[in-house]
Each structure stands twice: as structure tokens, then as C-alpha cells.
Amino acid sequence: MAIHIPRGTQDIMPPEVETWHLIEEAARKLCSLYQYQEIRTPIFEHTELFSRGVGDSTDIVEKEMYNFTDRGGRNMTLRPEGTAAVVRSFVENKMYGNPDQPVKLYYMGPMFRYERPQAGRYRQFVQFGIEALGSNDPAIDAEVISLAMALYRELGLKKLKLVLNSLGDTESRKAHREALVSHFQPRIGEFCEDCQKRLEKNPLRILDCKKDSGHELMETAPSIVDYLNDSSRAYFEKVQEYLKKLEIPFEVDPNLVRGLDYYNHTAFEIMSEAEGFGAITTLCGGGRYNGLAEELGGPETPGIGFALSIERFIAALKAEKVELPVERKIDCYLVSLGDRAKDYTVGLLQELRNEGISAERDYLGRKLKAQFKAADRLGARFVAVLGDDELEKGVINLKNMETGEQTEVELASLAKQFR
Structure with a gap:
């Protein structure tokens, strides 16, 4: 169920x-x-x-x-x-x-x-x-x-x-209360059950009643302003x-x-x-x-x-159609190609996060194109692409998703590049 x-x-x-x-x-x-x-x-x-x-x-x-x-x-x-x-x-x-x-x-x-x-x-x-x-x-x-x-x-x-x-x-409210009771009491039977109870408990609350808001006595009820x-x-x-x-x-x-x-x-x-x-x-x-x-x-x-x-x-x-400036982008999405590169991005991801960089990677074993689509959906500012060949050379390709510009940076200095 x-x-x-x-x-x-x-x-x-x-x-x-x-x-x-x-x-x-x-x-x-x-x-x-x-x-x-x-x-x-x-x-x-x-x-x-x-x-x-x-x-x-x-x-x-x-x-x-x-x-x-x-x-x-x-x-x-x-x-x-x-x-x-x-x-x-x-x-x-x-x-x-x-x-x-x-x-x-x-x-x-x-x-x-x-x-x-x-x-x-x-x-x-x-x-x-x-x-x-x-x-x-x-x-x-x-x-x-x-x-x-x-x-x-x-x-x-x-x-x-x-x-x-x-x-x-207190003095003003007491005088106003007495005036409200005198005003409503003769016809209180025309009001809802709640208002009838409020007459003695707190007649001011009658004025806040939604059911009887259209009753003629509401319009002529004594105003607190006159009793201040x-x-x-x-x-x-x-x-x-x-x-x-x-x-x-x-x-x-x-x-x-x-x-x-x-x-x-x-x-x-x-x-x-x-x-x-x-x-x-x-x-x-x-x-x-x-x-x-x-x-x-x-x-x-x-x-x-x-x-x-x-x-x-x-x-x-x-x-009012006001749109607040909600920031949903991430700094870097790690794209991996090959098993060794995929394993390496686990530690690299944590390294970026330790430096205060918002980052994410693929956890579903998706192909290159699907990983780029995921990065785009997350609004990634940069995508860092690491394959087994790049890992061997100690480099990683960094792509600026806004300008399309790509740079090859040293793998060890990726976090510094962002910082």
C-alpha cells in the first residue's frame, strides 16, 4: 500500500x-x-x-x-x-x-x-x-x-x-469591551455559536469572525479608537x-x-x-x-x-513574479575515460572538495557524451576530462563550459588552478 x-x-x-x-x-x-x-x-x-x-x-x-x-x-x-x-x-x-x-x-x-x-x-x-x-x-x-x-x-x-x-x-480595552457587549448582546442570537461564546469571554474577537463578517452590526460596532x-x-x-x-x-x-x-x-x-x-x-x-x-x-x-x-x-x-538569485551551479565536473582514470577521480574529487571547490563525478558508468550532459544539467562551470593516457602523463584537460576554451593542466595542480 x-x-x-x-x-x-x-x-x-x-x-x-x-x-x-x-x-x-x-x-x-x-x-x-x-x-x-x-x-x-x-x-x-x-x-x-x-x-x-x-x-x-x-x-x-x-x-x-x-x-x-x-x-x-x-x-x-x-x-x-x-x-x-x-x-x-x-x-x-x-x-x-x-x-x-x-x-x-x-x-x-x-x-x-x-x-x-x-x-x-x-x-x-x-x-x-x-x-x-x-x-x-x-x-x-x-x-x-x-x-x-x-x-x-x-x-x-x-x-x-x-x-x-x-x-x-487595560483601561481603554475595558471601556471598549463594555461597549461591544452592549452593542451585540440584544441580537447575539443572530450570530454563530463561536461569537455567542465570545460575547462574555472576549467580545473583541467577534469583530474577527469570518462567518458573520457581513452582519449589519459589524459595520456599526463601536471602534476601539473612540475608547482610547x-x-x-x-x-x-x-x-x-x-x-x-x-x-x-x-x-x-x-x-x-x-x-x-x-x-x-x-x-x-x-x-x-x-x-x-x-x-x-x-x-x-x-x-x-x-x-x-x-x-x-x-x-x-x-x-x-x-x-x-x-x-x-x-x-x-x-x-509578483520575483525570481531570487538562486545559485545552482557547481565549479567542476570530473569526466573519466577508462578504469584507472575512473578510480583516480575518487581521490581527485575529494581533493577539490577539501579546497572548498564544489565538484561532482559520474557514479553510473556513463559514456563520455552522457557525462558531459550530466555536467551541463548541473550547470558546471568547468569540466575536467581525465583518461588513462592523461593519467599516465600526469595531466588533465580543463574545459570552460561558458567560453568553450580548453587547457591542459598538470594533474597535481588542478585544485590550485581553481583556488
Whole structure:
């Protein structure tokens, strides 16, 4: 019986993996410039981390998590997102005591959510994200956003839209929550079962409902912007001021609601406006989450971050027809003629590789013409041809595949010729 790949997952085949390498390398270089350091957390954590950290009223916790019980009877979950685990590690390892604050971290790795697979959205997907913990300065909000925008732009994306909102501080959110409950409660029976549960748990999440997005009460729902107190409003205005200084265009959308419970103050999304990209346009999302560290047992620690899907990044590149400079050529392909020459190329191949030269040889006993075709498919810059006669003379024929020029060089100096 044939065994197939699980639904909602993918094999990333060569040479597409090279595209992933380029994106990952660009992300790491940017993080180095911005002084973010890599952190690696476990792929599975205690379920409570996500129910407390992400929020038990979210779709992720209610419907999408891959949960299992281990042999010790402990409830475990494959991580559905990165922030909760990073903040857990920040608290557990007492990084709040580091002399250098804020603590600036980045992560990259697989996440897992049981949701309906569609273009650019998988049940196992790879996220790149950053977290800055320990600063209440609106300038760090602008920095986090600017890093995300810089990564997309550096790799060639142009049709981007940055959308901002403020969810306010605790006082602002409480006032807005009461207004939302009063607004929806008289007709909550007209909404889906999920929204009816959210009314008391977290009415802000009603605004993020896809099923009831067309309901007339959605359009007239109270806006958080109208309930921001003076300090929240001033904070949001400062974030906008800094983004203008950084020459990053944005739109303010009072209806933007991030899907996780821990967000407050700044919330943002970066969307693709490329034609044919698809109905789900969000590439990246993030925001401020003051209070999450305390929820996970740590001291009061402000934080902000974002996460983006590498899969959706690649989908956006394809939609804009951006071709990354993937290098697939090798330096030298060894062609052998005769048994003695064939045996000799085993050691010669290793000698080239020891000198940092990418090289390959034939392993199928193919004829001369077939070996040259293999070299061409691999994009070899040079082909070195060694026969038994050349081996006897201590020479090898080197052909430049771009110019067609051929030279005879000493066999002992082949590696030096390349170096």
C-alpha cells in the first residue's frame, strides 16, 4: 500500500529549498543588523502554555491545536505559534535580569495548526518571528515593523500594504469591551455559536469572525479608537510619527483585530496587494503584548513582536513574479575515460572538495557524451576530462563550459588552478 504525505503538509524539494535558504539567510542578516539574537524553543510544550498565553477564546486554542498526552499523562501541544514559547523561555531563564535591555530575540521553525489547508496555508508551516521584551518605547514598535518591511523589500516585494491599529491599554480595552457587549448582546442570537461564546469571554474577537463578517452590526460596532484614553492615543500617535520618520507608508484601520488574546496597544498586519495572490492577503502580523510575561509567571515586562510565514512569503514572490538569485551551479565536473582514470577521480574529487571547490563525478558508468550532459544539467562551470593516457602523463584537460576554451593542466595542480 502506498503511503502518502499527511494532508496539509508539503515536501520542499530541491531546488526550491534554495529559495528557502535565501529567505532564511536574509532574515538572519537583518536580525544581526538590528541586534536580534536567535532563540530555539521546543517544538512541543505544555498545553497550558498556549491556553494561558495565547488565550482560550482564540480559534487556535479552541479548534486548531495538535494536542497529545505523553506516557507520563502530561498534556502536550505541538507549538501553534512562537511568541508564547519565547516569553516562557524569557521568564524561565530570567532574561529580564540581563543587563542589556530590551532583550531582542528571533526564531525560525515549524509550527502546527489543524486548519483547512489552502494555497499558502498548511497544517505544518514555518514561521520567522522576532520579539523585543523590556521596552515601552513606541520607537521599538516602529523598529519591529521596519524590520518586517525591510525583509520583504530586500527580497523584491513591492506590492505591500501596512495596516495599523491600536487596541489600547487595560483601561481603554475595558471601556471598549463594555461597549461591544452592549452593542451585540440584544441580537447575539443572530450570530454563530463561536461569537455567542465570545460575547462574555472576549467580545473583541467577534469583530474577527469570518462567518458573520457581513452582519449589519459589524459595520456599526463601536471602534476601539473612540475608547482610547489620552495615554493610549498619545502612544499610538507616536508610533505613527516614527513610521513617518522611517518613510514607511501605512494605513490606520480601526477594525484590525489580531487573532490572539495577548495583544494590546499597537497591532499591525502587512498584506500583499499583488494581483492573483488570493483571498487571504495577510503576509505578516504582530503587535504589542504587555502583560504576557506576567501571565506566564514573570515580572511586569512589556513586549512586541511579529511572525510571518515563509510559505506565504514565497507565494507573494511568485505572485509578483520575483525570481531570487538562486545559485545552482557547481565549479567542476570530473569526466573519466577508462578504469584507472575512473578510480583516480575518487581521490581527485575529494581533493577539490577539501579546497572548498564544489565538484561532482559520474557514479553510473556513463559514456563520455552522457557525462558531459550530466555536467551541463548541473550547470558546471568547468569540466575536467581525465583518461588513462592523461593519467599516465600526469595531466588533465580543463574545459570552460561558458567560453568553450580548453587547457591542459598538470594533474597535481588542478585544485590550485581553481583556488
